[in-house]
Amino acid sequence: MTVVSAPAPSHASAPQRSAAVTTAASVGREYLTFRLGAEEYGIDILRVQEIRSYEPPTRLAHSPDFIRGVINLRGRIVPILDLRVKLQCPEASYTDFTVVVILDIGATVIGAVVDAVADVVTLTPDVIKPTPQFERQGHVDPAFVTGIASLGERMLIVMDIEALLSSDEIGLVTKATPE
Template structure:
């Protein structure tokens, strides 16, 4: 399992390790859960390198709105994306709970700004239900939403972070990371 460095994150924003009961018949996968506004999302923990406190990135001219800029992460230039902007969520203010999740997306490392991390949950495939489809209004984009899981009283939107970015956007982010 990937280690999550939490030394740079305020104690209140760190995920509290927690295992959710799973079905004994299928292999469970772990997901890091985080909040964007009122919604809670989960991403595969194996994509997570570390969680850091939010620091203002260096803005790049003429970059898309969702790319907030870049930071120097131990000598590596890492593009910082605001998932609220990418997912068209209402703009939220940056607080002490705002963190950057450093992710390994194929050959690219990116930082994703989220409102707060919650915890790590273990889910089996049978606990992740398909997203509902709406005929009149289109449907939830299946390219990056892999399903919905009920975790206690919470609804968790399980997403494929790599699929969230189109191939053109991955190319753009890779160019940003290379300088």
């Protein structure tokens, strides 16, 4: 597990710096990191129920391209969404590293196909920077991206998986919070 926190200001004494880093690390959240094409993404680890190897699901007629079908997960029918197709990755090929991340979002369980799972990292709010604002083009709503985190040489796109799965286009999860 990697813990990332911002350096303490240089004017703080050694004990103050140590306390600042400890406090910052203690308010960090854990994210599961995974690859989609050349990019690395992170989602809240509290949404992850399990990680399974990819097995072809049962296809549903007239479903969107990014819905691969359904699987029977211990008696529960779970829709399988291919995030690579949904987020328009240039290639969505299935390899030995392709996995399905089973996500538990309230009363809804869904499987998300990703190229590979990397690791779990702890990020503090100060490490996650806002995403650049671009005019919306294509099918990817910038509301699904909560920020970008730099982890050494790695750039991690932090996603709000619940917002993605709640979108009108997918409609798999309905927000539990009143509007």
